[in-house]
Amino acid sequence: MTRRALKASERASDAKTKLSSPWASAVAIILAILWTLPTLGLFITSFRKPADISGPTATGWWTIFTNPSFSLDNYDKVLTGGASSLGSFFLNSFVITIPAVIIPIALALLAAYAFAWIPFKGRNFLFVAIFALQVVPIQVTLIPLQSQYVAWGLAASFWPVWLSHTIFGLPLAIFLLHNFMKEIPREIIEAARVDGAGHVKIFFRVLLPLLVPAIASFGIFQFLWVWNDLLVAIVFAPSANLAPLTARLAELSGTQGANWQLPAAGAFVSMAVPLIVFLALQRYFVRGLLAGGVKG
DSSP: OOHHHHHHHHHHHHHHHHHTSHHHHHHHHHHHHHHHHHHHHHHHHTTSOHHHHSSTTOOOGGGGGTSOOOOSHHHHHHHHOGGGOOHHHHHHHHHHHHHHHHHHHHHHHHHHHHHHHOOOTTHHHHHHHHHHGGGSOGGGGHHHHHHHHHHHTOTTSSHHHHHHHHHHHHHHHHHHHHHHHHTSOHHHHHHHHHTTOOHHHIIIIIIHHHTHHHHHHHHHHHHHHHHHOOHHHHHHOOSTTTOOHHHHHHHHHHHOGGGTHHHHHHHHHHHHHHHHHHHHHHHHHHHHHHHHHTOO
16 A cells, blocks of 8 residues: 555544544534424424414414424315315325326336347447436426427426426436346346246346336435426426426415415425335335446
8 A cells, every 4th residue: 555545544544533423423413403493493383373473472483392382273274274275286296296206217117128238239328328418407408398398289288297207307217227237147137038038028027026126216216306396397387287286385485474384384294295205115215226326
């Protein structure tokens, strides 16, 4: 080992020792608490009465610890409260998100298999070109895509949102699934071919069961992205019967400034579904993402 490499190793070891010290842990805990405080305040606000939030008797959310007073009225209003209800928008979010997760995964699996196991001319160049599409800003594609959707007569449906999320998610999906497929030992594929399996049988019976962690990790990623998206939704689904939860929450924030406990409750209703999905599939998330993202 050279002198320079030795010094670098010593500095890395020293930094690791300092970062794992009790003082560093204490600073990390303090930063985590400070980072979480706004979310905690918003969560408590979502359970407070309007009179406690605005008006002459208003108090700060922290007074809840000395004068506990909780109410479910805000959640009742955002779920069933007429003009403030999020019910139909909640359903729209599911209608938008589920196909916008399934379609890119299905297409990316087929493309990843072709790039990984079917030799054809220009394969490497095409794969690099698709990978490079990840750096294209979404904003520059909005007007061309919208013009095309109008020309096709799709503007007043969910198709523009589904197609846009599929287009934006495909490069990352193909990259992750391709790298995961390449890590599968070639001997397994060759053994299946010796037994007479074709591409369809190899894909569905051999590879697909092994790809569950990668599919789940990208599925979580795509689900969180689509569920929390606002830009694509307000551009391609502007009408009330197509808009998802995020669009309605943005509208509530703008029109209910004096009743901001309603957007607070709506925000936690909105985050409940992705939180459940993430917790249910989290064991696949890191394993699948690392397998597809680091190697290649």
